[in-house]
Amino acid sequence: MRLHLGEFEEIVLLLVAVHHNDAYGLSIANSIKEKLNRKVTLSSVHTALYRLEEKGFVKSEIGGATKERGGRSKRLFKITSLGKQALEASRQSRNLLWDMIPRITFDGL
Amino acid sequence: MKNNPPRLAQRFFSWYCRNHLHDSILGDLEEQFYQNQLKHGTRRAKLLYWLGVFQFINRFTLKRDHYSTSYTFYSVSMIKNNIISSLRFLGRNKGFTAINLFGLTLGFSSFLLILFFVNHELSFEKFHKNKERIFRVNFSFQDNAGNVTTLVNSPPALAPGIREKFSELEKISRMRYAMNSLFSNGEIRFYEDHGYYADSLFLEILEFELSSGDPNTALDQPNSIVITEDMAIKYFNNSNPVGATLLFNNSVPLKVTGVLSPIPTNSHLNFNFLISFPTYSVPEGYASDLTSWGWLGFMTYVKLKPNADSKQFEKGLAQHFKDLNPEDLTPLLPRLQNLSDIYMGSDGMADDLASHIRAGNRFSVKALMIVALLILIVAGFNFSNLTHALSINRSKSTGVRKVLGANRKGILAQLLTESLILTFFCMVLSFGIVFLLFPSVSQYMKWEFDLRFMDILKLAPVLMIVGIFIGIISGLYPALTLARIDIIKSLKGTLKITSRNPLQLKNVLLLFQFAVSIGLICATIIMTKQIDYLRNKETGYNAENVVLIKMLPEDMSRYFEVYKERLIQNSAVLNVSRSDRVVGDPWPFGGIQRVDEDPEMSKRIFFNLADYNYFETMGIPLSSGRSFSKEHTNDSTQAIIINQQAATYLDLEDPIGKQVHFFELDGPRTIIGVVEDFNYSSLHQGIEPAVVILPFIDLEYMYVRMASGNPKAQIGILEDTWKQVAQSTPLEWRFLDDNLDRLYQSEERLSSMIQVFSVLAILLACLGLYGIVTFMVNNRVKELGIRKVLGASVHSLYTLFVKKYIYQALLAMVIILPVIHYLLNAWLKDFAYRIHINWWIYPVGTLLLIMMILITITFQILKAAQTNPTRLLRHE
Numbered sequence: 001m002r003l004h005l006g007e008f009e010e011i012v013l014l015l016v017a018v019h020h021n022d023a024y025g026l027s028i029a030n031s032i033k034e035k036l037n038r039k040v041t042l043s044s045v046h047t048a049l050y051r052l053e054e055k056g057f058v059k060s061e062i063g064g065a066t067k068e069r070g071g072r073s074k075r076l077f078k079i080t081s082l083g084k085q086a087l088e089a090s091r092q093s094r095n096l097l098w099d100m101i102p103r104i105t106f107d108g109l
Numbered sequence: 110m111k112n113n114p115p116r117l118a119q120r121f122f123s124w125y126c127r128n129h130l131h132d133s134i135l136g137d138l139e140e141q142f143y144q145n146q147l148k149h150g151t152r153r154a155k156l157l158y159w160l161g162v163f164q165f166i167n168r169f170t171l172k173r174d175h176y177s178t179s180y181t182f183y184s185v186s187m188i189k190n191n192i193i194s195s196l197r198f199l200g201r202n203k204g205f206t207a208i209n210l211f212g213l214t215l216g217f218s219s220f221l222l223i224l225f226f227v228n229h230e231l232s233f234e235k236f237h238k239n240k241e242r243i244f245r246v247n248f249s250f251q252d253n254a255g256n257v258t259t260l261v262n263s264p265p266a267l268a269p270g271i272r273e274k275f276s277e278l279e280k281i282s283r284m285r286y287a288m289n290s291l292f293s294n295g296e297i298r299f300y301e302d303h304g305y306y307a308d309s310l311f312l313e314i315l316e317f318e319l320s321s322g323d324p325n326t327a328l329d330q331p332n333s334i335v336i337t338e339d340m341a342i343k344y345f346n347n348s349n350p351v352g353a354t355l356l357f358n359n360s361v362p363l364k365v366t367g368v369l370s371p372i373p374t375n376s377h378l379n380f381n382f383l384i385s386f387p388t389y390s391v392p393e394g395y396a397s398d399l400t401s402w403g404w405l406g407f408m409t410y411v412k413l414k415p416n417a418d419s420k421q422f423e424k425g426l427a428q429h430f431k432d433l434n435p436e437d438l439t440p441l442l443p444r445l446q447n448l449s450d451i452y453m454g455s456d457g458m459a460d461d462l463a464s465h466i467r468a469g470n471r472f473s474v475k476a477l478m479i480v481a482l483l484i485l486i487v488a489g490f491n492f493s494n495l496t497h498a499l500s501i502n503r504s505k506s507t508g509v510r511k512v513l514g515a516n517r518k519g520i521l522a523q524l525l526t527e528s529l530i531l532t533f534f535c536m537v538l539s540f541g542i543v544f545l546l547f548p549s550v551s552q553y554m555k556w557e558f559d560l561r562f563m564d565i566l567k568l569a570p571v572l573m574i575v576g577i578f579i580g581i582i583s584g585l586y587p588a589l590t591l592a593r594i595d596i597i598k599s600l601k602g603t604l605k606i607t608s609r610n611p612l613q614l615k616n617v618l619l620l621f622q623f624a625v626s627i628g629l630i631c632a633t634i635i636m637t638k639q640i641d642y643l644r645n646k647e648t649g650y651n652a653e654n655v656v657l658i659k660m661l662p663e664d665m666s667r668y669f670e671v672y673k674e675r676l677i678q679n680s681a682v683l684n685v686s687r688s689d690r691v692v693g694d695p696w697p698f699g700g701i702q703r704v705d706e707d708p709e710m711s712k713r714i715f716f717n718l719a720d721y722n723y724f725e726t727m728g729i730p731l732s733s734g735r736s737f738s739k740e741h742t743n744d745s746t747q748a749i750i751i752n753q754q755a756a757t758y759l760d761l762e763d764p765i766g767k768q769v770h771f772f773e774l775d776g777p778r779t780i781i782g783v784v785e786d787f788n789y790s791s792l793h794q795g796i797e798p799a800v801v802i803l804p805f806i807d808l809e810y811m812y813v814r815m816a817s818g819n820p821k822a823q824i825g826i827l828e829d830t831w832k833q834v835a836q837s838t839p840l841e842w843r844f845l846d847d848n849l850d851r852l853y854q855s856e857e858r859l860s861s862m863i864q865v866f867s868v869l870a871i872l873l874a875c876l877g878l879y880g881i882v883t884f885m886v887n888n889r890v891k892e893l894g895i896r897k898v899l900g901a902s903v904h905s906l907y908t909l910f911v912k913k914y915i916y917q918a919l920l921a922m923v924i925i926l927p928v929i930h931y932l933l934n935a936w937l938k939d940f941a942y943r944i945h946i947n948w949w950i951y952p953v954g955t956l957l958l959i960m961m962i963l964i965t966i967t968f969q970i971l972k973a974a975q976t977n978p979t980r981l982l983r984h985e
Contacts, residue, residue, distance in 0.1 A: 025137040030144075042141055043164035046134060050169045062133070068143045070114075072136030 003086040005057075010090055011036070012048040016058055017079045017087070024064075024074040025049060049077055057083030114142045115155050118162045126170040134165060187519075188526065195527040198503055205880070209495040210535055212876040216488020217539035219869050220575075222550060223481035223862075224568060225543075229558045230474050233375045233452035233467075238316050239412060242279070244419060244445040246409040246426070247458060251439045252700065252713035259444070259458045261466070263409040265399040268308060275425055277417035282308035283409045285389055286464035287382075289659055289809050291839075293356045294344045300659060300841040301340070303465055304382035305408075306389040314412045315378070315448075321349050322367025331387035335367040340381045358661055359838075361388065374558040377452045377467045392662060392806060396772075402433055403441070405461055411445075419445050463694040472936065473859040480866050483625045485575070487870055489583040490618040491877035496528065497587040497615055498884030507591050508599030520592040528584025529577065536576045540565075554865070555858050586614055616917070619881060622874040623921035623958060628929040629867030630954035635933050635946060636860035642944050643853050649787025649796070650692060651728030654815045655845040656827060657691060662807030664838060669811065672834045676813060681826055684814040686726040689718035691810050692789045693849045696799065703759055704768040704777050711770070714755060715797055717789070718804040724750075724784055726814045734765045734782030737803055745803040746775035750782040755798035774805060788942075791852040795941035812845070820844070871958065875965040878914065882966040885910070886973045893973055894981030906974040907967075914962050922955040 005013065015031050016023040029045040032038050052058045058077045065073040079087075122135060138161050145154035199206045234240055246267065249259040268283040284307040291300050312324035312335075319327065320338060327335050334355060338348050345353055354362045363384060372380065391397070397404035413419060426443040434440065446454065452469045460466050507520060515523075547560050660668075665687065673685045690696050700711030723729075724736050732753060737744045749771060756764045761780075768777040786796045815823045824842060831840045886893075896906060930946065937943040973981075 025133070026140050026144075029141075041164050042137060042161055043167070046130075046137070046165070047167055047169060050130075065136070066140075068140050069136035070139045072132045072139065074136060075130070075133035 003082075003089045005086050005090050008044075009048050009052060010087070012045060013052055013057055013079065013083055013087060016049075016052075016077050016083070021076070022064075023077045052083070053077070055082075056080060057086050112146065112151055114139050114158050118159050122162045122165065125166060127173055128170070130170055134170065138162065138165075187522075191523040191526050192530065194506070195523070195530070198506070199527075202499060202502065205495065205499055205883075208876055208879065209492060209499075210531065210538075212491045212495070212873055213488050213532065213535040214539045214542065215869060216484055216491070216873060217535055218542045218546075219866055220481050220485045220488075221539055221543045221572070222547075223477050223484075223866070224571075225547075225560060225564065226554075226556060226862075227474055227478055227481070228564055228568060229375055229556075230453075230469050232564075233377060233469065234448045235375065236373050237448060240448045242413045242415065242417070243314060243448040244411050244413065245448070245451055246411060247444045247446050248405055249442040249444055251442075252711065256713050258698070258713065260405050260461055261408060261446075261455060261458050262405040262461045263407055263443070264402050264404050264441075265397075265407050266402045267407075267409050270402070271426070271429065274429070275422060277413050277419075277422040277425075278411060279414045279417075280310045280314050280412040281409065282310040282314050282411075283386070283407045284308065284311060284383075285386070285407050286462040287384060288462065288464075289661055289841075290382075291358050291661055291664075292344065292382075293359070294353075297344050298837075298839050299343070300839065301381060302659075304380045304384065305378075305464070306386050307383045308386045311383065311410070314410050317372060317376075318370040319367045320370045321351050324367065327367035328383060328385040330364075330366070331385055332361060332363050333366040333385040333388070334363040335369055335383045336365060337369045337381045338371060341365075341368050357384070357388075358663065360663075363388070375452075377455075379465045379467055395806060402430070405441075419447075459695045461695060461697060468855075470855055470859075472939070473855065476859065476932070476936070477862060480629070480863065483629075484866060484870055484873070485579065487622050487625050487873045487877075489579045490622055491873050491880070492528070492532075492579075493583040493586045494615050494618055494877045495880035496584065497590060498880040500587045500591050501884065501888060504591065504594055504599040507594060508596050511594075511596045512600070517592040521588050524588035524591060525581060525584045528588070529580040532576050532580035532583075536572065554862055555854065615881060619874075619877065620917055620921050620924070622870075622877055623918050624925040626867070626871045626874045626958050627918070627922050627951070627954050628925045629863065629870045630957055631929050631950050632933060633860070633864045633867045634950055634954060635944070636856070636863055636936070639937065639940070639944050640853055640856055640860055643792045643856075643940070643942065644850070646788075646792055646942055648692075648792075649729060649785060652692070652845040652849055654817050654823070655726070656813045656815060656823065657843045657845045657848055658811040658813065658827070659809060659841045659843075660811065660838075662809055664835070665809060665811065666807050668835050668838075672811075672831065675830050675834060676827070679826055679830070681816050681818060681823065682813055683816055684722050684726040685812065686722040687720045687804075687808045687811040688723055689804060689806070689808050689810070690789075691848065692727070692787075692845075693791060693852050696789055699772060701755075701759070701769055701771045701800065703761070704770060712758065714758070714771075715789070715799040716771075717799070717801050718806070718808065719801045720804060720808070723801065723812075726812045727787075728814070729787050730785050732783050732785050734780070736782050736784075741781075743775075744781070745805070747778050748781045749778040749800050749802050750784060751780055751800045752784050752796070752798065753786050754796055755800055756783055758798035771800060772802060772805075778802065792942045793852075793940055871961055874958075875961050878962060879965050879969075882910075882969050886969055890973065890981050893976075894978040897974075897978040898982070903971065903974045907970055910970045911963065911966065914966065915959055918955055918959050918962060921958075922951055926951055 011032065012028055015028045019027050019031065025042060025046045028049070029040055029042050032040045032045070049058065049060075053060060057080060059080055060075045060077050062073045063076050065071050119135065122138075123131065126134065138158060141161065142154050142158045145157050149157075237243065245261065246263045247259055247261050248263055249257055251257050263283070265283060265285075268281045271278065272281055284305040287301075287304045287306055289300060289302060290304060291298065293299075307328055309326075309328040311328060312319070316324065319335070322335065327333060334357070336344075336350075336355075341348050341350050344350075344355060349368055350365050351368060353365050355365060357363045366385075369383075372378070391399060397406075411422075413422060423443065423445045426445075427440075430440045430443060431437075452467065453471050453474075455466075455468050456470070510520060510523075544560070550556075551558070669687065676682045676685055696715040696717050698713050698715045701714040702711045719737075721737050721739060724731060734750070736750065737748060741748065749769060751759070751764060756762075759769065761767055764780045764783055767780050769780065770777050772778075784801075788796050789799060813827060815826075827842060828840055831838075893906060896909075901909075929951075933946060937946070
């Protein structure tokens, strides 16, 4: 159970991994909108990130203040090894289930 | 339109989010804002920003970082530390602390005392079971002139007559006041006037507790009596004399069938004995008997069945009285009054028998509650001001605390803990004081009740809340001031807590205290004056040196003539007479009309039965005609004397010789004399038309006018002569003016309470002022020194400091004037005879306060002003 990921959490966690060194709330939110074409609010991404941090799947540090942020630093997230395990576990379980689908299921769909 | 993110939204976010996430979120939001601005324009970006700020309200952003408070001020060790440092500080300022505690204790004690009184006033009849179903039947009636009178009395036929008639009725009982009752057990003989004849059901309706005897049967048999424990001990020296016999009025033996536990003081009925009703017989000569539906000389209490509709019952009862005599256009109108409403709600209703029923006054309860609240507020303000004044002495220690990491909250917590502890200490102290002082206070204020533990327990939660409230509210102002101070200034010793702003809170508080003090002083002056006025008002008769003697009607008829004869021979006795009713007690009334008027047109008129020499004895001058005389043998049946009001009332220009119908024993009565108006009832009422006729029944009151002299000698003469006439029968006497004083007892009680509490309020205000002046002088020591060096005289320095407080007192007068004027007028409205409020009362009250102010502060200011300036300036 400790490694369980929700669907949205999984996406956010994957994107943390994707945005290596530049994973913070807004960049992830933008990616979800652009790459996955999903509507998402900034606050829900943040909330997901904090929840992931609570579970120990990501860790955060301060850095990267820019002018368009009003000089405020970003909270940059990095995936932890536990996070990686969680992603892998989730991927494995999916693969396992995909493999178990009998061919006949998709016939005629 | 500016192109930045909305400031308000940012501030809102910063307000609710106070942790490590704050910066990064706000950064993200701002970055997003600029992106949105490019895509959608500024307006939409701003909207989205607002939306974002709201969407971020969640458990992560609302959580505070635990390290943002460096220590928790509610931990045990911190509280201990706070208490220790508070105690040290208070110990270092013993004098000040003592004054402060004294003031607050005084305030609490007064509040408690008033609270006990008000609690007792409001607790009337609460001890009765089923009180919501118990009613007294009052009667209103109207005469042909339209005068409506309401009496608490009812006719004797009511209770037996309707017992079976109304389905709403569960129990009904009547009672008759046992006016003058002489009881004896062997040699022990006394007159008692606190008692009633009561129907057997009385104790089942109003369930007064019996300590022995059966309440259901005690009053069933004729010649039974139930007495209180006090009376049992008085006559039998035994608290349980059930079965013993008490001789009543020298002739009727009564069997004691029950002993009443002490009657609670919060009962409107106030009696020592109840005689079973069948013992009662209508005295000889009375025009009515017990089957009368019109003789309002009794009281009737009913208990309705559960869920019965009292309005319905009242209506049915009214119909019953209409049906009794369908031709009467203005029948008696019965009115039910609920038991709980009797004590406070009987204003303006007369008790025809003046049977010691207790009546309260809503106005005085309200007034006292306001006074209690004001005193509490004044005491709280005082505490506030004194603590504030002291806080200059602890600004350094507060500075050090702040340097060591205390934040505002910590300082606040420390100071509030301190003020709460002090408040509770004072509360406990004032409980002790109230306990100790209660007996003497209640005697001074003429309170009738005892302090009962249950009452205190009941009020305890209220007091707890009041204590906490006062502790916090009055601690808050000084605490906030200290918590705000500048660390550096406080450590350097250059901190000034004063400001010149006249609206500074402590000035406002002081102004309020002054206003309350002036208000109470003025109220005291006016109330004292009004009561003096009532006492000294020309009543139209002369009560001085008149002794009132009460006796049984039988004794009166047996001894009066002889006694009078012997008394008159003494040169100290000027005149002797007797009457049915005493002045001051309500007079009965009957119908009167001129002989030439339609018999239907009878008007209500008050009357008295009085013997020869009555007007001479009472000092009431005749304005025309003659008074009753033995030479005119018809006087006893055909003469009547009226007052001037009655002459106008009856529309008679030359009344002497005119005839009227009134209590006809032998045809119409002729008016033989007109007396000047005199006030036969209390001065709450004006003089109304009244008539006097010679008695046709035995009377109970005798008057002796004595030459002025030593009261002891006067009474000596009366008693010695009485012994020669009546041997062992006791003589019950009273000076008439003492008897009249009790009419104004409730006013006097209110006035003496207001008096005491106004002194307290002034004392409190002066204490507060003392604190403020001490504080101010300490604060301005250097200024004083410099002024002196530059040549200011002690006198000019004195005026400089005092001026402000005098202005404040004057301002307070202006503020309080309309309020107090209104309230005093409302109080005076109750009196038919009242003083006019002179405008100078207010300046005089203010002047008194100013004098107190000067006494309080002069010493301190002079001390500072006379000090050598080098000592004041040497400091640094």
